[in-house]
Amino acid sequence: MVNMNDSPTPMPKLDLGPEDNAFAQGGNRLCFIHPDDPVKCVKTLRKDRLPELKQKEKGLKGRLRKRSSFDDNQQEYSTFLRIADLYGPSALKFIPRCYGMVATNHGPGLVTDLIRDFDGAISMTLKQYVWIHGDTPRVKNCIAAFQQSWESIGLPSRNLLLHNIVVQLSAPDVICRLVVIDGLGWADVLPFGWWSRTLARAKAARKAERLNEAIEALLDIRRTNGEWGYHGWMEPAQRYAGVGERPASEQEK
Ligand SMILES: Nc1ncnc2c1ncn2[C@@H]1O[C@H](COP(=O)(O)OP(=O)(O)OP(=O)(O)O)[C@@H](O)[C@H]1O
Numbered sequence: 001m002v003n004m005n006d007s008p009t010p011m012p013k014l015d016l017g018p019e020d021n022a023f024a025q026g027g028n029r030l031c032f033i034h035p036d037d038p039v040k041c042v043k044t045l046r047k048d049r050l051p052e053l054k055q056k057e058k059g060l061k062g063r064l065r066k067r068s069s070f071d072d073n074q075q076e077y078s079t080f081l082r083i084a085d086l087y088g089p090s091a092l093k094f095i096p097r098c099y100g101m102v103a104t105n106h107g108p109g110l111v112t113d114l115i116r117d118f119d120g121a122i123s124m125t126l127k128q129y130v131w132i133h134g135d136t137p138r139v140k141n142c143i144a145a146f147q148q149s150w151e152s153i154g155l156p157s158r159n160l161l162l163h164n165i166v167v168q169l170s171a172p173d174v175i176c177r178l179v180v181i182d183g184l185g186w187a188d189v190l191p192f193g194w195w196s197r198t199l200a201r202a203k204a205a206r207k208a209e210r211l212n213e214a215i216e217a218l219l220d221i222r223r224t225n226g227e228w229g230y231h232g233w234m235e236p237a238q239r240y241a242g243v244g245e246r247p248a249s250e251q252e253k
């Protein structure tokens, strides 16, 4: 018999360690390796980018929107659920699998696959890959194949940004897939793409096509010795954290 005076035991929080344990951070979130499973990633909101702060920044316009719409983790979680429901396993070649939300010492954390290369390194962003290797025929072929599949499935995304896509390698310099790790979902006020697959495909095609311009723009910056910018770079020490011995070629970089 349940004693109504018993308060439910709270679930212990997943301890991610201090903030600087994060292997990467974006403009909104900190990304940690799951302490119990090194092929999973836990994302928490940055303390300076909490939904209430973001809502305040937007002034009156912000107050007209629900606070949860400023929570990147909640938004992404519902998008993952919706994609799984509508698109099934075909989407999982291009996006990480999502395992839900957990309580952590840094607030609610979204758990997804952590994309790693053949040698255990956390895969680098497309932005970093292109910056280092240029748009080689291999990269071009891979992007073309990605664009075709992204369009034919009609996957929902905001503009596809080079720092929100990672390049997974199955052997040195062999790209097995591009994975979109952030920026999923339709950004429209009335997101009809969720209800019409034809519209979704047309929108997905436009987003995917724009990758070519983004790559050109990045290579222009590199050619003119411009600034890398804030997003998407990971040092080998971050990419190989906890992997042990790393290849000599990576140690030199
Ligand atoms: N599942 C993953 N697998 C591998 N690397 C990842 C994964 N998720 C995130 N990363 C790395 O962490 C970085 C930051 O993650 P993410 O883009 O999710 O943060 P964010 O704060 O939401 O970004 P933004 O600034 O675009 O809002 C990425 O650029 C990527 O290098």
Ligand SMILES: [Mg+2]
Residues within 6 Å of the ligand: 026, 027, 163, 164, 182, 183
């Ligand atoms: Mg991002």
